[in-house]
Amino acid sequence: MAFVRCSVGRHQIDGKAATVYVAWRVPGGNRLAYKLHFCAQHYLAHELRTIQHHLPENDSDGLTCSSCGITIEERDAVLLWSTDYLPKREAAQYTIVCCEPCSQILQHSFSTIGELLPDRGAELRGPSTPDPWRDA
Numbered sequence: 001m002a003f004v005r006c007s008v009g010r011h012q013i014d015g016k017a018a019t020v021y022v023a024w025r026v027p028g029g030n031r032l033a034y035k036l037h038f039c040a041q042h043y044l045a046h047e048l049r050t051i052q053h054h055l056p057e058n059d060s061d062g063l064t065c066s067s068c069g070i071t072i073e074e075r076d077a078v079l080l081w082s083t084d085y086l087p088k089r090e091a092a093q094y095t096i097v098c099c100e101p102c103s104q105i106l107q108h109s110f111s112t113i114g115e116l117l118p119d120r121g122a123e124l125r126g127p128s129t130p131d132p133w134r135d136a
């Protein structure tokens, strides 16, 4: 049986774990995606959860940073996408809008505790695809 470790506490998770995927774009058009596991306690305590809790309900008056609450110009906004899989629940998708400094703090946090996933392009190209340039 495979055990899952909590991305925050690094302890083994008994029972059901929450799995969260977080992604954002990096300059050059690539996408970085991280996978995280949470125990129930750390899921509730993690800043991602806090931020989701404060997502603005109406952004028609402009964008607001989900983390610090300042108003941001659309061109300065950084988007992070998260998909949360909680035990016995439907997957929940969130778009987190951040100002540049907050996005860097979040991205650092996720990349420190999360597991980097190959980007989708790489997955599609796949290692098993025959390489037409290779001369056997």
Ligand SMILES: [Zn+2]
Pocket: 006, 007, 008, 009, 010, 011, 038, 039, 040, 041, 042, 043
């Ligand atoms: Zn934990």
Ligand SMILES: [Zn+2]
Pocket: 065, 066, 067, 068, 069, 070, 098, 099, 100, 101, 102, 103
């Ligand atoms: Zn901010």
